[in-house]
Amino acid sequence: MITGCSPNYDRIIADSTKGIERNPDDAEAYRERASAWEEKGDYDQAIADCTKAIKIDRDDANAYYFRARAVASMGSHRSFWWREFSKASASLWSPSNGAIQLWGRYFPGKGHL
Secondary structure: OOOOOOOOOOHHHHHHHHHHHHHHOOOHHHHHHHHHHHHOHHHHHHHHHHHHHHHHHHOOOHHHHHHHHHHHHOOHHHHHHHHHHHOOOHHHOOOHHHHHHHHHHOOOOOOOO
16 A cells, blocks of 8 residues: 555445445455445444355454454454454464454453453
8 A cells, every 4th residue: 555545445345345246245345345344434334244244254254353343443342352253263363464463452451362
């Protein structure tokens, strides 16, 4: 990404929607759209799209992660995070995906997962 530029979330939503219309079983398109909804602050839409992605691919660790992040942004608590993360595949626990750092941001001083 170019420094100083922000993604066009409306464009991401529109493009993802077109992809979903072409292929309603495209979990990645639902996940991409969910991420854009979350960035715009529409957590209900983000959660709905993540839930659809999970119905398509139960092992989609990123969909669980984004759904938990959207719920946390709404002020939910630790138990939801634990349930979501426990459902995800092993790839969710990769330090490179930000899950551990995000946990610390929302629940400082609560220790490790």
